[in-house]
Amino acid sequence: MVGSAMNVPIDRKSPVPLARQIQAQLERLIREGVLAPGLxxxxxxxxxxxxxxxxxxxxLAYEExxxxxxxxxxxxxxxxxLESIRPRVPATAPAAPAARNGGRQAPPRSPINWSAFFSRSARIIESEAERRRALAPPAFAETGVISFAGGMPxxxxxxxxxFRRVLNDVVRDEGETLLQYYPVAGYPPLRRYLATYLLRFGLEARPxxxxIVNGSQQGFDLIARTFLDPGDAVAIEQPTYPRAMQVFRAFGAQLHGVPWTPTGPDVEALERLLARRxxxxxxxxxxxxxxxxLAMSAEVADRLLAAAARHQVPVVEDGFDASLYYGARPPAPLKARDREGVVIYIGTFSKVLFxxxxxxxxxxxxxVMERLASAKQLADxxxxxxxxxxxxxxxxxxLLERHVVRIAREYARRRTLLLExxxxxxxxxxxxxxxxxGFSLLMTLPDGMSANALxxxxxxxxVGFTPGTAFFLDExxxxxxxxxxxxxxxxxIDDGVRRLAEAIKDMRRQPRPRRAEHAGVPVV
Known part of the structure; x- marks a missing residue:
C-alpha cells in the first residue's frame, strides 16, 4: 500500500481540471512502473x-x-x-514540470549523458554485465527446465x-545494542566462535x-581495493570462479591464467608466470x-606456498567449507599450511547456511587486517x-552442526546420483x-562440439547448464x-541427464557450425 503522503505535481494555474491532472499523473506513474501492479x-x-x-x-480522478x-x-x-498492467520503463528519467515564463513553456533540454561521467571501473563492470545478459537463457522457474546451472544451496x-526463533531471541536479548552502529571488525562472540570453528579444519586464527564481511564477494572487493592498482598483474587458476575474475578486472588488473590439473594448479606454469610477470x-x-x-593435493599445496613465499606473492585463498567434502578426510586449507604468512583466507556461511x-x-x-578493516569501514x-x-x-x-550433517548427506546423495x-x-x-x-563438476564434450551451441x-x-567459457579468462x-x-x-537428476544426453545426440547428427552460438546462464 502507498502511504497517505503520496505527492504528485499539479498546476493550479493550468486550464486542465485538477482531477484530470491527478489522473494523468497517476497513469504516468503506473505506466512507468513507479506504482506497481496490485498496489x-x-x-x-x-x-x-x-x-x-x-x-x-x-x-473523480480515481473513477476516471x-x-x-x-x-x-x-x-x-x-x-x-490493475494486476494485468505491464509497466513500461522509460529510457530516460521523466522530465520535471517545465518552468513557465509569461505563459510559455521553456524549451526542453536534452537529457544528461550519464555514460560520459562513468568511471573506467564502472565501464568494465557494465561490459561484464552486458556479456552476462547477452548469454542469459529464459528463467528456468517459469519454463519447467531441470537446471544444473545454479551452483547454490x-x-x-x-x-x-x-533461525527465526534464534533471531527473535537475539532481538529480545540484545536488540538495543545490535541495532546501533557497531565496530567494523564484527560481533566479538562470533569472531571467537570462528576461531574455534576453523580449528577443526586445522586453521589457526586469533579472533x-x-x-567479518558481507559475504565472500565483499572479501574479494576489499582485497582488490587494498592491493591492486590499474595494470597490476594477478595470477589466477583456470578455470576459476567468474565473480573473482570480475572483481579483479573491475579494479583494472591484468589476469594471467594458471592451468588447473587433476591435483591443483600447474606449479611449473605458476613458477614461470611468477618469474615473468x-x-x-x-x-x-x-x-x-x-x-x-576437485581439491588441491597436499604436495601441490606445499609447492605452491613455497613458490609464493620465494617470489613474495600474497595468496588469496577462496575457502569452501570442508564440511561439504565427500571423501574420507578433507584437505587442510592453504592457510593451515602457511608458515610464511603469505595467505589471506576468505570464508563464508553462504554454502552451509543461507x-x-x-x-x-x-x-x-x-x-593486512588493519588496511582491510579501514577499507570496509569506508565502504559500509x-x-x-x-x-x-x-x-x-x-x-x-x-544447530549449525546438525544442519551441516543433514545437508552434507543430501548433497553427497545427489552427487552420487548425478555421477551414476x-x-x-x-x-x-x-x-x-x-x-x-562442493556443488558441481566440469564436463568435457567430444572434439568439435561446443557447449555454447549445445x-x-x-x-x-x-535441461539447463552453465557453459564452461564463463570460467575461463579468454572464454x-x-x-x-x-x-x-x-x-x-x-x-x-536422472531425467535431467537423460535430456542432456538426448541434446548431445542431436548435436552429433547436425553439421558442425563454423562458429558456435553464445548462450549461458547466471553464474555463482
Whole structure:
C-alpha cells in the first residue's frame, strides 16, 4: 500500500481540471512502473489532504483511472493498480514540470549523458554485465527446465524455522545494542566462535585476525581495493570462479591464467608466470574447486606456498567449507599450511547456511587486517551486527552442526546420483571430473562440439547448464560445461541427464557450425 503522503505535481494555474491532472499523473506513474501492479492507492481523503484539494476531486480522478483500465476499485477496500498492467520503463528519467515564463513553456533540454561521467571501473563492470545478459537463457522457474546451472544451496533444506526463533531471541536479548552502529571488525562472540570453528579444519586464527564481511564477494572487493592498482598483474587458476575474475578486472588488473590439473594448479606454469610477470596476487580455490569440484593435493599445496613465499606473492585463498567434502578426510586449507604468512583466507556461511545472510570473513596477518578493516569501514561501516549475533547464537546452540550433517548427506546423495546417471547415459567420448567436494563438476564434450551451441538445444529438451567459457579468462573451454547438482531434486537428476544426453545426440547428427552460438546462464 502507498502511504497517505503520496505527492504528485499539479498546476493550479493550468486550464486542465485538477482531477484530470491527478489522473494523468497517476497513469504516468503506473505506466512507468513507479506504482506497481496490485498496489493499493492512498485513500481519497488522505490524498486530497496531501494535495490540498477537495476529496471529490480525488474521487473523480480515481473513477476516471478505473474507467480507463488502469485501476480497479472495491467498496470498503479501496482502489488498486490493475494486476494485468505491464509497466513500461522509460529510457530516460521523466522530465520535471517545465518552468513557465509569461505563459510559455521553456524549451526542453536534452537529457544528461550519464555514460560520459562513468568511471573506467564502472565501464568494465557494465561490459561484464552486458556479456552476462547477452548469454542469459529464459528463467528456468517459469519454463519447467531441470537446471544444473545454479551452483547454490537448495533453499528447501534451509533451517528457516530454527533461525527465526534464534533471531527473535537475539532481538529480545540484545536488540538495543545490535541495532546501533557497531565496530567494523564484527560481533566479538562470533569472531571467537570462528576461531574455534576453523580449528577443526586445522586453521589457526586469533579472533583479532578475523574480519567479518558481507559475504565472500565483499572479501574479494576489499582485497582488490587494498592491493591492486590499474595494470597490476594477478595470477589466477583456470578455470576459476567468474565473480573473482570480475572483481579483479573491475579494479583494472591484468589476469594471467594458471592451468588447473587433476591435483591443483600447474606449479611449473605458476613458477614461470611468477618469474615473468611478478603478479601482485595469486588467487586459488584449493578445496571444492568451482567448477570442477576437485581439491588441491597436499604436495601441490606445499609447492605452491613455497613458490609464493620465494617470489613474495600474497595468496588469496577462496575457502569452501570442508564440511561439504565427500571423501574420507578433507584437505587442510592453504592457510593451515602457511608458515610464511603469505595467505589471506576468505570464508563464508553462504554454502552451509543461507546465501541471503551475506555473511563471510577474512583471515589475514595484522598489518593486512588493519588496511582491510579501514577499507570496509569506508565502504559500509560494518556488517549487520544483528545477523552476526543471530548466526552466533545458531552456532552456539549447535544447530549449525546438525544442519551441516543433514545437508552434507543430501548433497553427497545427489552427487552420487548425478555421477551414476552420467556413466549410464553418456558415451565414452564425454568425460567429467568426479567432485571431491562442493556443488558441481566440469564436463568435457567430444572434439568439435561446443557447449555454447549445445545449450539452446538442451533448453529445448528441458535441461539447463552453465557453459564452461564463463570460467575461463579468454572464454576458452568451448567444449566444457558445468553441472551443479546441489539445487536439483534427487528425483529429477536422472531425467535431467537423460535430456542432456538426448541434446548431445542431436548435436552429433547436425553439421558442425563454423562458429558456435553464445548462450549461458547466471553464474555463482
Amino acid at each position: 493499493k492507492l492512498p485513500a481519497s481523503r488522505d490524498l486530497a489532504r496531501t494535495l490540498g484539494v477537495n476529496r471529490a476531486t480525488v474521487v 483511472l478505473v474507467a480507463a483500465g488502469w485501476a480497479r476499485s472495491h467498496v470498503g477496500q479501496g482502489t488498486f493498480v 537448495d533453499s528447501g533444506l534451509f533451517p528457516t524455522d530454527a 583479532d585476525d578475523i574480519l 611478478a603478479p601482485k596476487l595469486l588467487y586459488c580455490q584449493p578445496s571444492c574447486h568451482n567448477p570442477t569440484g 546465501p541471503g545472510l551475506r555473511l563471510g570473513w577474512l583471515v589475514a596477518p595484522p598489518p 561501516l560494518h556488517t549487520s551486527a544483528l545477523l552476526q549475533a543471530a548466526v552466533h547464537r545458531f552456532c552456539e546452540r549447535r 546417471a552420467l556413466r549410464r547415459r553418456l558415451g565414452h567420448d564425454v568425460t567429467w571430473t568426479e567432485p571431491q567436494g 545449450l539452446p538445444r538442451a533448453l529445448q529438451r528441458g 576458452s573451454g568451448e567444449r566444457t560445461l558445468r553441472l551443479s547438482f546441489s539445487s536439483v531434486p534427487s528425483a529429477r
